[in-house]
Amino acid sequence: MAIETEKKHHPGSENLKSITSTEMANEYRLRGLEVRRKNKEKRELAKQTIVAMRELGDEAPDALEALKYVLVQAMEEGDTENIVKVASILAEYQAPKLSRQDVTQTNIDAADLTDEELEEELQKLTLQ
Numbered sequence: 001m002a003i004e005t006e007k008k009h010h011p012g013s014e015n016l017k018s019i020t021s022t023e024m025a026n027e028y029r030l031r032g033l034e035v036r037r038k039n040k041e042k043r044e045l046a047k048q049t050i051v052a053m054r055e056l057g058d059e060a061p062d063a064l065e066a067l068k069y070v071l072v073q074a075m076e077e078g079d080t081e082n083i084v085k086v087a088s089i090l091a092e093y094q095a096p097k098l099s100r101q102d103v104t105q106t107n108i109d110a111a112d113l114t115d116e117e118l119e120e121e122l123q124k125l126t127l128q
Contacts (some may be wrong), residue, residue, distance in 0.1 A: 108121055
């Protein structure tokens with residue numbers, strides 16, 4: 001009977017880094033802290049912007065102008081994730097919409113109509 005000394009790992013765990021030292025753990029902790037701090041600053045800026053727009057009332061920019069402003073800010077910061085997000089939202093509103101056509105189909109059996117009724121139906125079709 002052979003004893004397995006090899007540990008079984010989850011198939012997706014090959015891409016994960018193991019934290020092997022206190023320095024590494026400290027580095028990751030500091031990175032996470034920095035990301036949370038930046039996110040908190042962004043949320044605070046968004047809150048201030050919302051308050052400022054409420055104070056403007058009717059003079060506040062519309063949604064498209066606000067999205068353009070956010071896009072410019074993301075470009076200045078080099079935040080490619082936000083650039084792609086906001087640009088795709090803007091593209092939906094700026095792209096020309098396809099016009100919709102309503103099609104009504106009417107099936108009429110000519111054998112069931114008199115000559116006058118058939119003439120009326122033909123007149124209706126030529127007027128449309």
